[in-house]
Amino acid sequence: MRHLEGVLIAIVYLIFISYAYSGIRFSFPKYDTIEVNKAISYYIIQHKYLEVEEFIQYLKQNPSVVFIKIDGSLVYSTRNPESYTTVNFVFYNSTEWVEVIVGVKS
């Protein structure tokens, strides 16, 4: 009987730890998201205009990018975008703003 109690207590502890871990894990942005953030940031600095095709090719190099939406239109998507977070930004294209949403695998 004492052994059974010990096993049960261990299971409860494991469950508690896994909850705590998943809580911590989802409280911070993932490394991939930060990398995509940096990549987009560098693109913005280097370009006066957002050129859609070039931007897609540039971001596709990062395998964690699962989709790209520009002004609400889906311009790039992987086959199975499962769970993802989004990196949102706007680009001032000389006279007008362009809304961009980039999905990053999570």
Place this chain on the structure above:
Amino acid sequence: MLNHRGQILLLAIAIFASTLLFILAFMNKSQPRLTKYIGELQNSMVMQISREYVSHKSMNKYLDLDDLISDLYDYNRSLGIYLGLLSYYYINYTDLAVNNGYGNYTLTWNITYPYLNNRVRFSFYWNYTFLNYYYRQIKGIVIKYSNYSLYVEHTYICPQFKVIIHPCIYALQKKIVDIRYVKDGRWIVGIPMGSIQQFLDEYDISFKVRG
């Protein structure tokens, strides 16, 4: 104090509840979540409008920076770009002497977040130094030219990075001005002596060199 049976029952309930939560978590479809990461991206957006503003200013065109800021705040609400409270100041100076000259357009921002302040700066800088004279024949007329070493750079500074870009430049009067790229933002430009020539970089920022 619970007896042994009571303790086991308590543990069983805890395990059952946890299992139930796990199953529910698996059944729940993943929803897109917005990443609350404040860093390079917000700063770059601000730097980009700084560059546009400087471009307009340098060509004596009007661009209302407060309007752009207002747009950004709107996108903050509609798109969730996580931008803090913006304040800025702009300075520029130019000194176009004959032997050497320099100029600078700088826009500095303070982005205030609840627990952090980001100082962001965009700066366009150029200088030139006289090298020598030479002569060039245009439509049968011999003209005395001043040769200069010209340096041009963009600087983007924020807490996360410092990026220096050496942009491509061209002269507005392409047929008159001689221009050649050396390296690392340095150019050799030849302009008719006594004239002031206007240049543009690839981001449409205008600057002048006096010959």
